[in-house]
Amino acid sequence: MILILEADLGEQSPIFQQLLTHLRGFSGIHFRVHQEQGAEQVLSEIYLIGDTKPLRIEDMEALPGVERAVRVSREYRLLGRHTGDQRTHGFDYNGVRFSQDNLNVFAGLCAVDTPEHVEQMLRALQENGQVCTRMGAYKPRTSPYAFQGHGKDCLPWVFELAGKYDMRVIAMEILHESHMDEIREALEKTGHPTGVMLQIGTRNTQNFELLKAVGRQQELPVLLKRGFGITLEESLNAAEYLASEGNTKVVFGLRGMKTNLGDPHRNFVDFAQVPVVKRLTRMPVCIDPSHSVGSRDAGPDGIMDVFHVTAQGVVAGANMILVDFHPDPATALVDGPQALLLKELPWFLEDVRLARETYEERKLLATAQTPI
Numbered sequence: 001m002i003l004i005l006e007a008d009l010g011e012q013s014p015i016f017q018q019l020l021t022h023l024r025g026f027s028g029i030h031f032r033v034h035q036e037q038g039a040e041q042v043l044s045e046i047y048l049i050g051d052t053k054p055l056r057i058e059d060m061e062a063l064p065g066v067e068r069a070v071r072v073s074r075e076y077r078l079l080g081r082h083t084g085d086q087r088t089h090g091f092d093y094n095g096v097r098f099s100q101d102n103l104n105v106f107a108g109l110c111a112v113d114t115p116e117h118v119e120q121m122l123r124a125l126q127e128n129g130q131v132c133t134r135m136g137a138y139k140p141r142t143s144p145y146a147f148q149g150h151g152k153d154c155l156p157w158v159f160e161l162a163g164k165y166d167m168r169v170i171a172m173e174i175l176h177e178s179h180m181d182e183i184r185e186a187l188e189k190t191g192h193p194t195g196v197m198l199q200i201g202t203r204n205t206q207n208f209e210l211l212k213a214v215g216r217q218q219e220l221p222v223l224l225k226r227g228f229g230i231t232l233e234e235s236l237n238a239a240e241y242l243a244s245e246g247n248t249k250v251v252f253g254l255r256g257m258k259t260n261l262g263d264p265h266r267n268f269v270d271f272a273q274v275p276v277v278k279r280l281t282r283m284p285v286c287i288d289p290s291h292s293v294g295s296r297d298a299g300p301d302g303i304m305d306v307f308h309v310t311a312q313g314v315v316a317g318a319n320m321i322l323v324d325f326h327p328d329p330a331t332a333l334v335d336g337p338q339a340l341l342l343k344e345l346p347w348f349l350e351d352v353r354l355a356r357e358t359y360e361e362r363k364l365l366a367t368a369q370t371p372i
Helices: 014-024 057-061 115-127 150-163 177-189 207-218 232-244 271-280 289-293 306-314 344-367
Strands: 002-005 029-037 041-052 068-072 090-093 096-099 103-106 130-135 171-172 195-200 223-227 250-254 285-287 321-322
Touching: 002 177, 014 029, 014 041, 014 232, 041 232, 041 306, 057 068, 068 177, 103 115, 103 171, 103 344, 115 130, 115 150, 115 344, 130 321, 150 171, 150 177, 171 289, 177 195, 177 207, 207 223, 223 232, 232 250, 250 271, 250 321, 271 285, 271 306, 289 306, 306 344
Parallel strands: 103 130, 103 321, 130 171, 171 195, 195 223, 223 250, 250 285, 285 321
Antiparallel strands: 002 041, 002 068, 029 041, 090 096
């Protein structure tokens, strides 16, 4: 059960302490307090864990300081959308809003290679009005002999260039708890010119110790990609590991499923589950068309498959797009064949705008319908 407290009810207030004293008297139930800083106020929730079935909603809402009580109806308690739960969820990070109601594009290099390429990429993004990007410093590779990324050595100049071109958030995958520390140290040393969204890749979706370590810090938001060989339910529970440790600033990423049924695409595109994730949880949903498709192939209409699947995800209500671009894909150290060209960035963004406009019109159409 979740107790939603009155706005700005501080932990030191007599009402708050009175409520905690009352909850400590419940046998077989323990609780956890979670506070989230909203745009204008601090929002507090208390999660009751244990046998809460005997507790009546009416009785819990009558407790001092409690505005509303919600009975948990899904295994992923903190990030799930529960029966009768009308709470909205979203978060602001470094001036960028992430929620189920908006859309952010993270175009950039799958793997950081040279300062020149990074600067060309960031300049193109700024010229096209973008404030977010993706930059891979740590790269998980199937072969131990493949390029593993420049790691912490590239972080200072990547962050400084991001600040130069006013990039507010960089999506950056980490593979180990130490990478998170290296990122925070580099941000500190460079004066926080940008922000970082930690990315947990598909290979680490069930690396539970890494999830718990990332969840214990609440400074940096997290993009968790779906595991490519597990069920959606298992991946949603992986996201809950982050929230259970305290970090609810989580975006859920769909990146395609590992199966030959998706051939000739690199992975079977799973973007039809964008509305499913939004219905089951309160997390913003990201799509990754580059790693789903894995090529620059185009149909007879002249539109690349990457554009088509991006539009499919956006029309379905996606809130974030992670997409590969590169100034010179032929020299890219990772995933060059799937990278879009910088000259294609305006086209891509306009195609995304059209798809988002269609989604908004579809929402209006649905709202106008008379319930059966």
